[in-house]
Amino acid sequence: MDLDTTQLIALAAALGWASGLRLYAVVFLTGLAGWLGWVQLPSGLHVLQAPAMLWASGGLLVVEFLADKVPWVDSAWDMVHTVIRIPAGAALAYGVFGGDEATWAAVAALLGGSLAATAHAAKAATRAAVNTVPEPFSNIGLSLLGDAFVPAMLWLSLNQPVLFFAGLALSLVVMVVLIVLLWRFLRGLGQRLRRHWQPA
Template structure:
């Protein structure tokens, strides 16, 4: 099966977007699907099928899976990976087209990096907002939703590129709206915590009595 431009564009966009959520899942699942013959990978992504690459990405995939389920740890993980996911998403999207199509590769890198940035920031703000709740179940639920979204979007890109591009358009728009709303929510919570910190603290000690001479 030869991949046409629309399919390549959908794959590049999906990989960029998904990298902002679960970079190592993208690397591992894409390489595994190519190695097992489930999909035909573009030449620029064949490296992901290498056993050593699969081993490394699989290890990091497992580490990220568990780290993303622990409140606060997931926020720290997201903060550190701000410097990894976005450039990696751009690089993966560019690799879909390869060096033979430099113009398309450059456009795909810009697209992939932008989608990775939007999904990463939306994920980070969402999880930070969820972490303000004391119970852990909403955190785990949001994490599992991300776990399912990545393979679903990648599979859709390989099999139904037009649908994948349409879905990505709506998801990206929703992500931008969520970023604005959740940023305002987090800023309001931060201000509230700061006001509480400056509030006078009650004390059990009684005020000293004045001695009347």
């Protein structure tokens, strides 16, 4: 499957956005698709289909999958990955055009980093808020939803880019609303906890 310009732009956006949610799944699935010959990956992404990279990203995918199901462990994982997901999203988006189209690659890197940052902030805020609820099922349900949503969006970016862009636009609107509402909730919760524990 050779990619046209629309698919390349969609792939760059998908890699950036999805890296903010499930970085290692993105790296593994993209590399696996290239290694199996399902997609002719751009030259800047060929490193993802190297066997060593597939083993490494596959192992980290399993760790992330498990960590994301455990309340508070998921938030700790998100905190650590604040400094990993955003530059990785920018680098993956850059790789779609890197080496061939310098201007497009730079634009893709900015887009990918911004989308990764938005997705990561929304995910971290949502999971931190859900972790304040004592039952674990909401946490696991949200995690499984992310596990399914990321590969679905990657598939759409390659096969139905117009639908992908519509889904991405809707996702971004929802994410921005979540970021605003949930950070307000978490800030208010933090203020209440500080007042509770302050000595009288």
